[in-house]
Amino acid sequence: MIAIIDYGMGNLRSVQKAFENVGAQAFISADKKVIAKADQVVLPGVGAMQPAIDKLKELDLVGTIKDVISRGRPFLGICLGLQLLFDKGYEGGEVEGLGVVRGSVTRFPPDRLKIPHMGWNQINIQPLGEKMFQGIENNSDVYFCHSYQVNPKDEDAQVSASKTDYYGQFVSSICKDNVWAVQFHPEKSQKVGLQILKNFAELT
Numbered sequence: 225m226i227a228i229i230d231y232g233m234g235n236l237r238s239v240q241k242a243f244e245n246v247g248a249q250a251f252i253s254a255d256k257k258v259i260a261k262a263d264q265v266v267l268p269g270v271g272a273m274q275p276a277i278d279k280l281k282e283l284d285l286v287g288t289i290k291d292v293i294s295r296g297r298p299f300l301g302i303c304l305g306l307q308l309l310f311d312k313g314y315e316g317g318e319v320e321g322l323g324v325v326r327g328s329v330t331r332f333p334p335d336r337l338k339i340p341h342m343g344w345n346q347i348n349i350q351p352l353g354e355k356m357f358q359g360i361e362n363n364s365d366v367y368f369c370h371s372y373q374v375n376p377k378d379e380d381a382q383v384s385a386s387k388t389d390y391y392g393q394f395v396s397s398i399c400k401d402n403v404w405a406v407q408f409h410p411e412k413s414q415k416v417g418l419q420i421l422k423n424f425a426e427l428t
Contacts, residue, residue: 226250226425227262229289231279233304234268235411242411246418248425256288263428265292269304270369273313273321273329276304286322293324293403298427301405303370306398309405310374325400326377337391340371345388347408352399353385358423364416366396366408374398374407402427 228239230252243250250266253259267289269276280286293299301309313319313329321329332339344365349357373394376383385404388396397406404424410417 225262226264226266227259228252228266228268229259229285230254231269231276231283231285233271233276233279234302235270235409236268238411239266239268239302242418242421243425246422246425248421254283254285256283256285259285260288260292262292262297264298264300264424265289266300266302267305267308268302269308271304272315273304273307273319274316276308277319277321280308289322290324296402298424299403300424301403302411303407303409306405306407307372307374309398309403310376313372315372324403325374325383325398327375328377329372329374331372332390332394340369341390342369343367345390345408347386347388347396348393349386350384352382353397356385356397356399356404356420356423359419360416366406366410366413366416368396368408370407 236252240250307329308321309324310321310327310329311323346363349362383398383400384395385397385399387393410420
């Protein structure tokens, strides 16, 4: 069973329905004991890092997330769920993240970009993303809605599973051991997004 973490900041039912569409069983929960027992865990998210981290701490889920990852359970972060995995972000001041991936989350340069980056854009699949994007053609379109980008540090620079052009390239998904995370919304990305969720569901 796949646990979708409910901390009040994600399109939970949309993610659950998308998993159901590919034949996977998924449930929504904020109970750390239930989440800890799940075969796979998903951290969705829409919004800013600070309130998200505050809510995860309030629900006592930070330790649960780190423990699930350290025990090798397949873990998927979606949009804000990707950004939360990094050391820190800079939305409304410096914000401490989960520290699963070394690096930071920074705003797109406002002087040359339309912010937020919203709508359909292509993914350039990197070698590390071969399993995540199995059955998906390179340069396929997925749906984005974000104003911040992740910046892996040198020691974790090889986590990139895909990159996307937006007046320069940004990391649009990562793979690190048992952790997958995407900046786009697979639950809104039609056939391509469903294939990614299917690939994740089959990791067990």
